[in-house]
Amino acid sequence: MSRRQESSRPRVAVVGAGSWGTTFGKVLADGGAHVTMWARRPELAGEIQEGKRNSEYLPGINLPRDMHATHHLSEALEGAEQVYLSIPSQAVRQNLKAVRPLISKTDAPIVSLMKGVERRTGLRMSQVIEQELGCDPARIAVASGPNLALEIAREQPTAAVIASISQETAEAVARRARNAYFRTFVNTDVIGTEFGGVLKNLIAVAIGIVDGVGYGENTKASIITRGLVEMTDFAVAFGAQPETLQGLAGLGDLIATCQSPLSRNNTAGRLLGQGYRFDDVVKQMNQTAEGLASVAPILQLAREVGVQMPIVEQVKMVLDGTMNPRDIAPHLTTDDDTPQGERTQNGQAGGGGALWRSIQRALDQFRNGGRGAAGDRP
Ligand SMILES: NC(=O)c1ccc[n+]([C@@H]2O[C@H](COP(=O)([O-])OP(=O)(O)OC[C@H]3O[C@@H](n4cnc5c(N)ncnc54)[C@H](O)[C@@H]3O)[C@@H](O)[C@H]2O)c1
């Protein structure tokens, strides 16, 4: 491709060159964008820029010629029409402080690719972005879904959802972030989309734990199913649409993360189940397992709104070393001896579910001027 052709392509920046940032950069470049990655380490920026490889995070993957990289943030952000963020959630705030002055003159959409909450505040990443950049929330979007980086880097067909409170922003990002192997849907339920990505990590840690112990498919299916109930109850209590949790950012991501040995959260859980202590697991993981840092703030938030999360509670006990991983299975729902109905706390899977859902849908349409908000729409 000539320099002229390349310079006419829409410019986007990706901040963070780990496995997901680099994969998303490839998705964007393969979709026709001129991509500049920001890598913290100069040697990684050099490898992507010169060798079109990121051998540490994506071994065996050739990156597109239109993917560039620098360790100078200002270079990466210069002229970017969209900015994508993919660094560990606990490091986002400090990095945004450096990003802010560099994008103050643009109204480029800011897209979170991350799936964690800030440990200290319990805030979702879009909330941290809004605080630190002081920008209109309609400019912020989040991407989520069953998106194991290495599979997408290998160009295996995958779907994702882009959420923003602004339909226009969600669509602009979805149009840019798609190509022949990566299909993006849109919704306006940022809360549900973000919490789906955070919460499935915690259930994937639980699955890893029981896998490490040696339990089989019944146990795992029970945890996945009841885990989805916990995820839905929690997210809905914070204003999410239940449909979002049944979509790509909820059930879809839960299936992918719980089933795949590529998942770092699942892997961390498996090591715990095999008897490794939390500190040893952290040492063995050389990539980000967001679930480990999200457990405590999520449980704190759950307590604040009165939502029960027995599976996540037990993950925390295993992480803290106060529960033997073998004991996780008998407590799948509650320690209460009274048999419970198989329903979510907000009643959506029980008798009142249909009525409750139709009320939600009516409210949803009212809020969106007659358009439905949730659900993954192409
Ligand atoms: N890997 C996936 O399959 C995948 C898929 C979807 C979403 N995500 C989410 O994307 C986010 C990033 O995950 P990842 O998989 O790319 O992680 P990773 O561990 O592969 O890479 C993290 C990157 O952030 C950099 N980094 C670490 N600390 C930093 C700091 N203090 N400041 C700046 N940069 C720092 C690392 O050097 C590395 O380049 C996470 O929230 C994760 O949940 C990951």
Ligand SMILES: O=P(O)(O)OC[C@H](O)CO
């Ligand atoms: O490797 P994990 O556990 O961070 O999961 C990666 C993605 O979130 C899967 O969608």
